[in-house]
Amino acid sequence: MHRIGRNIWAIPEGYIPSGSVSQERPLVSHETACILNAGNVPARIELTIYFVDRDPVGPYVIEAPAQRTVHLRFNDLVDPAPVPRDTDYASVFVSDQPIVVQHTRLDSRRAEIALMSTMAFAQS
Numbered sequence: 001m002h003r004i005g006r007n008i009w010a011i012p013e014g015y016i017p018s019g020s021v022s023q024e025r026p027l028v029s030h031e032t033a034c035i036l037n038a039g040n041v042p043a044r045i046e047l048t049i050y051f052v053d054r055d056p057v058g059p060y061v062i063e064a065p066a067q068r069t070v071h072l073r074f075n076d077l078v079d080p081a082p083v084p085r086d087t088d089y090a091s092v093f094v095s096d097q098p099i100v101v102q103h104t105r106l107d108s109r110r111a112e113i114a115l116m117s118t119m120a121f122a123q124s
Contacts, residue, residue: 047061050092
């Protein structure tokens with residue numbers, strides 16, 4: 001397998017709405033980082049969250065097994081602190097192995113559910 005990806009990724013736009021049309025997990029408003037580790041070695045990833053008006057929080061430590069994908073919901077992060085709802089933030093991922101990161105948001109505050117997905121920015 002060819003090594004694909006980069007070691008540093010940034011998602012400059014983050015926001016988790018507190019409202020949802022349902023409390024069933026698939027319909028709860030959320031942000032997700034879809035992480036691909038296509039390599040042969042597990043990746044140890046440190047995630048830091050940045051805010052407009054306060055100090056950064058992190059690192060959150062994520063493991064991405066070799067040749068696997070991890071769909072990390074920001075809503076599920078708790079250590080060192082939960083990611084606040086209704087708050088603008090950005091995130092930076094630093095990995096010891098090349099990975100690929102995609103950002104997805106599900107906004108279900110209204111019945112007309114909105115889904116957005118984009119590639120994160122990779123440090124070359």
